[in-house]
Amino acid sequence: MELPGKTTEIIEKMQKAGFECFAVGGPVRDLLLGRTVHDWDFTTNATPEQIQKVFPESFYDNNFGTVGIKIKNDQGETQDIFEITPYRKEGKYSDARHPDQIEWAKTIEEDLGRRDLTINAIAITYKAYGLYETSVVDPFNGRNDLENKIIRAVGSANDRFQEDALRLMRAIRIATQLGFTIEEKTWEAIRNNASLITTVSSERVRDELIKILSSDYPAHGIKLLDNAGLLQHILPELTAGHGVSQKGTHHKDDVFDHSLKTLASCQNPGWVVRFATLIHDIGKPPAFRERNGKATFYNHEVIGANIARDIARRLHFSREDREKIYMLVRWHMFSVSEFLSDSAVRRFIRRVGPENTTDMLDLRTADRLGSGVKSTSWRHEDFKQRIIEVQKHIPSVKDLKVNGRDVMEVLGISPGPKVGEILEKLFEEIMEEPHKNEREHLLSEIKRLESVFS
Numbered sequence: 001m002e003l004p005g006k007t008t009e010i011i012e013k014m015q016k017a018g019f020e021c022f023a024v025g026g027p028v029r030d031l032l033l034g035r036t037v038h039d040w041d042f043t044t045n046a047t048p049e050q051i052q053k054v055f056p057e058s059f060y061d062n063n064f065g066t067v068g069i070k071i072k073n074d075q076g077e078t079q080d081i082f083e084i085t086p087y088r089k090e091g092k093y094s095d096a097r098h099p100d101q102i103e104w105a106k107t108i109e110e111d112l113g114r115r116d117l118t119i120n121a122i123a124i125t126y127k128a129y130g131l132y133e134t135s136v137v138d139p140f141n142g143r144n145d146l147e148n149k150i151i152r153a154v155g156s157a158n159d160r161f162q163e164d165a166l167r168l169m170r171a172i173r174i175a176t177q178l179g180f181t182i183e184e185k186t187w188e189a190i191r192n193n194a195s196l197i198t199t200v201s202s203e204r205v206r207d208e209l210i211k212i213l214s215s216d217y218p219a220h221g222i223k224l225l226d227n228a229g230l231l232q233h234i235l236p237e238l239t240a241g242h243g244v245s246q247k248g249t250h251h252k253d254d255v256f257d258h259s260l261k262t263l264a265s266c267q268n269p270g271w272v273v274r275f276a277t278l279i280h281d282i283g284k285p286p287a288f289r290e291r292n293g294k295a296t297f298y299n300h301e302v303i304g305a306n307i308a309r310d311i312a313r314r315l316h317f318s319r320e321d322r323e324k325i326y327m328l329v330r331w332h333m334f335s336v337s338e339f340l341s342d343s344a345v346r347r348f349i350r351r352v353g354p355e356n357t358t359d360m361l362d363l364r365t366a367d368r369l370g371s372g373v374k375s376t377s378w379r380h381e382d383f384k385q386r387i388i389e390v391q392k393h394i395p396s397v398k399d400l401k402v403n404g405r406d407v408m409e410v411l412g413i414s415p416g417p418k419v420g421e422i423l424e425k426l427f428e429e430i431m432e433e434p435h436k437n438e439r440e441h442l443l444s445e446i447k448r449l450e451s452v453f454s
Helices: 004-015 028-033 050-053 108-112 142-148 157-163 166-178 185-193 194-199 202-213 218-227 253-263 270-280 300-314 320-331 342-352 354-370 380-391 404-411 417-432 439-452
Strands: 021-024 041-044 065-074 078-087 088-090 102-104 124-125 134-137 289-291 294-296
Touching: 004 021, 004 041, 004 050, 004 078, 004 124, 021 028, 028 142, 050 065, 050 078, 050 134, 050 142, 065 108, 088 108, 102 294, 108 124, 108 134, 157 166, 157 185, 157 194, 166 185, 166 194, 166 202, 166 218, 185 194, 202 218, 202 270, 218 270, 253 354, 270 320, 270 354, 300 320, 320 342, 320 354, 342 354, 342 380, 342 417, 354 380, 404 417, 417 439
Parallel strands: 041 078
Antiparallel strands: 021 041, 021 124, 065 078, 088 102, 124 134, 289 294
16 A cells, blocks of 8 residues: 655655654545545644644644645645644534644544544554555554445544534535445434534535535435434425425425435536536425315426525525526426427527526436436427527627617716616517617617616
């Protein structure tokens, strides 16, 4: 088992300075599994001040003793940051998020004992003197759990999850990413402590959720969150779909199970599209009505889009991601009839954005598969082809036979938002009826629109 050159370089420098140094945590786990390791974490019996003496260009500005070491390329430019932290032992966690106090530990075994999972409590060092070989410290049999594909908490599972409630999600996320099974006592502790996830910041929850959605089996991860009782605290709007019947429609499952099956069927690699796919029918529970023994969900896409926006804000997604999620949920009920006019196709493209048509079609395909029907139909394929053809002839605001100067001249106004708003309104008109893109007609429309925007 070989460690990368930069890794051994850090360990060797610390050893030559008279200190122990180990690679530790998730990177070691991934190395043992033969997975690609992108970042490395180290631990040592040196203090932060002693570490900085070994690495003068390092930086240290936190309460956990973690020192950042700059890794430079052959040109002397910083290309990565590795982190090295003194051995630690921690006391009580009153808020289920942060230790009340942090103390330096004396041995690597003490440090590993505070970690969350056995497979993350393995340390590797490189003997820089004598025989050049790796040495593994594994006090909790993490390698055995790796071999048997088991997620197991270090020591008392209840203690580990009560120390940091994010570990509840992290255990499920790692199980999802690796395809591992969660050991019985660990699973029981997750279920018993599920409500503690409410003490974790939205940003930390969001990051774990994104990693689950980005895995090879995101629907399995969401199902685990649900079975553990975590999902009701993270996405209560989604779990509201449990037991909401769709009888009388083409759906066989209730809203929640259909949502999971749709996510499982999504072939798009982007987590934003996968998230929108998961919550595309989130408006159905509040929209549910029963008429003549059949379920109806009128305007569920409108209701759902507003709920999706609220969720995205609560989880502190970026503005760009929020807008895309809203759009995908809002317009996922588009028609693919062979009788659609070109203007209707143009309207669809304009609503979702040319750059998002593939993502929207991926959501629709997943929705079909999640409903138990074939992935596509001749109408669906015809619609995809029409999108390609129509986009070849879609104009832009620049193609209008009038411009901003014309608007300002006709209305006698100075440059400002009103000019753009009127041009946008004119563009919407010619998108519907391209033949109206005539200068005289548009000049008269500018005068008419003056009262609309006054």
